[in-house]
Amino acid sequence: MSGVVAIKTDDLILEKLLYSLSSIQHRGQDSAGLVLSDGSSLNRIKGSGLVNEVFKEANIYDKDYKIGIGHVRSSREGCQQDYNIEPLVSFTKNNEFALAHDGNLSNYDLIKETLENEGTSFHTHTDSELILLLISRYYDGDIIKAIRKTMDIIKGAYSCVVTMPNKIIAFRDYQGFRPLMLGEDEENLIIASENAAIEILDIENYRNVNPGEIIVIDDDGLKSYPDKDRINKNHCIFEDVYIARPDANIENINSYMFRRRCGEILYRQAPIEADLVCPVPDSGTPSAIGFAQESGIPFAEGLVKNRYMGRSFIKPSQKERDLAVRLKLNPQKSVVNGKRIVLVDDSIVRGTTSAKLIKRMRKAGAKEVHFRVTSPPFMYPCYYGVDTPDRSNLIAARLSIEEIRKQIGADSLEFIDLDSMLKLVENPDDYCKACFTGNYPVKKDEI
Ligand code: SF4
Missing domain, CATH: 3.40.50.2020 (Rossmann fold)
Structure with missing residues (x-):
């Protein structure tokens, strides 16, 4: 389980990211990380522990950051190593990307095996690396195209935030398994796993990021790229039962x-x-x-x-x-x-x-x-x-x-x-209940 945050703001971005990440600490307590952009390059801080432990000596206050993303994570047994801590960063010929992901790809093992057979090396145990790898590979100047192509391949649950030096991007799988919300006011644009991370910044205007929707936030403001034809809603009912904070308003519940x-x-x-x-x-x-x-x-x-x-x-x-x-x-x-x-x-x-x-x-x-x-x-x-x-x-x-x-x-x-x-x-049909029924909306290990 994980929680993600992305913020574009005029001031105090580090404090805002830390407040928001702390608000969703219940989604992951083993590690935390953030990546900030000064407009030309990405800077990352991450470590094991709670948000207030990892960032207690964050030495990035003096720079003029305007955008950033963050992640909190609970690791599975055998996946506690530092190299698995997100956001993950990728440097390609013409660009830099950082990604934080909440969810789990149901066809990760199959795609990874295919890519490994073709000679690709992986450097973490997380499926988030696969998402980042595909986006970086498909990027030719058009981030929407790169993400859509990636979404054509990966299956399962992914609520992701990405930062490049000059923009933040968010996207959610077509089922909308894990929550993702967008909030805004005059000073801030924020995307986060739960509304608590938005409300902590005193922002009351928020909505769900729709399944299949890509959102890009840059100096020109916010643009939404929906893909309504492929939506097949299967929100996780266990979010309402256990995972989300009691003050969460996910899918209006x-x-x-x-x-x-x-x-x-x-x-x-x-x-x-x-x-x-x-x-x-x-x-x-x-x-x-x-x-x-x-x-x-x-x-x-x-x-x-x-x-x-x-x-x-x-x-x-x-x-x-x-x-x-x-x-x-x-x-x-x-x-x-x-x-x-x-x-x-x-x-x-x-x-x-x-x-x-x-x-x-x-x-x-x-x-x-x-x-x-x-x-x-x-x-x-x-x-x-x-x-x-x-x-x-x-x-x-x-x-x-x-x-x-x-x-x-x-x-x-x-x-x-x-x-x-x-x-x-x-609408009960809009919810995943596979852990109770065995009816999986997306089969495991299916490409
Ligand atoms: S309802 Fe159960 S199977 Fe479906 S996403 Fe939630 S925890 Fe997983």
């Missing part, structure tokens, strides 16, 4: 209200008698509020979150995830002791986190723990940018709901029904 209504639906779908409704914070909190409101059962914070930890779901290895869960969430004994608890979470992926939390709630004195999940069983891996394990490690792919209940040690277990959840969006 507010994530907080979506999650809250999921909690209401879940109670109506499977009512239960209990003393307290507790969230697994933070992404389970709005749903737990919705569940509590609908049921009349009091809401309480039965788990205390250490806010200085990242998201356990996206840590690279199981050992790190186990440690992260213990460090991140601690049961509140004074709240849960002797109580029948409804514990609300957004998803169960491997099942290991849920099992640990339930065990620790019981150890803290909870009399009963009823687990409620505001997404359907996660049965298939994602090929479009959410770093899920392979099928053999997805608990819902191996076990029935009753078997999962036993394995995680819950007194009862319910998942939201997919059709009920989809009633919360305007």
